[in-house]
Amino acid sequence: MAILHFSHGPSSWLRQAALGPCRLIADVYIPFDVFRVETKNKSNHERILLAIDAVTGELDPYRLEEGFIDGIVSFRTRNAIQASVSQIQLSNLAMDHARRIIFNRGFFRVSELQMTTTCLSENLHFPYWVGFHAAGSMARLSVINAISGRAEGAKLRGLLSDWLCPDSNVSTPKIVPQTP
Numbered sequence: 001m002a003i004l005h006f007s008h009g010p011s012s013w014l015r016q017a018a019l020g021p022c023r024l025i026a027d028v029y030i031p032f033d034v035f036r037v038e039t040k041n042k043s044n045h046e047r048i049l050l051a052i053d054a055v056t057g058e059l060d061p062y063r064l065e066e067g068f069i070d071g072i073v074s075f076r077t078r079n080a081i082q083a084s085v086s087q088i089q090l091s092n093l094a095m096d097h098a099r100r101i102i103f104n105r106g107f108f109r110v111s112e113l114q115m116t117t118t119c120l121s122e123n124l125h126f127p128y129w130v131g132f133h134a135a136g137s138m139a140r141l142s143v144i145n146a147i148s149g150r151a152e153g154a155k156l157r158g159l160l161s162d163w164l165c166p167d168s169n170v171s172t173p174k175i176v177p178q179t180p
Contacts, residue, residue: 020135
């Protein structure tokens with residue numbers, strides 16, 4: 001599936017023109033903590049299931065359905081990034097995102113809002129496909145969500161670049177002038 005996404009279709013042609021040909025594809029797994037946010041707005045009760053990334057907390061959360069547990073598979077891989085954000089911070093992020101969901105439906109409909117969060121699962125890893133592209137001496141990444149098949153943006157590419165090369169400073173190379 002990953003090879004098809006990186007090598008066929010109009011988006012692959014654009015990606016190849018901008019980044020160069022895809023030289024290698026790898027799967028990477030990013031940890032998410034799953035929270036149930038229970039809201040009470042006047043007499044309306046709602047449960048929202050959100051998966052918040054446990055590496056930076058900055059990636060877009062997943063909104064899950066109640067039966068998401070049925071699709072979970074367990075295996076070992078060295079391409080799994082370690083979690084680094086505390087569960088308290090992730091719980092606050094889940095509550096903030098749920099609050100945005102409710103406010104987007106209508107700010108003036110909100111009255112006496114009460115929210116509680118419960119962690120359902122820690123370090124549930126979601127799969128992504130990473131394409132390594134090369135054009136000349138420049139190497140670049142592209143990332144595709146392995147669940148939805150959609151291309152991911154700069155936040156995830158930055159997270160993966162930092163994970164792959166944690167101590168590198170590739171953005172500011174030093175050029176030493178040659179003497180004649």
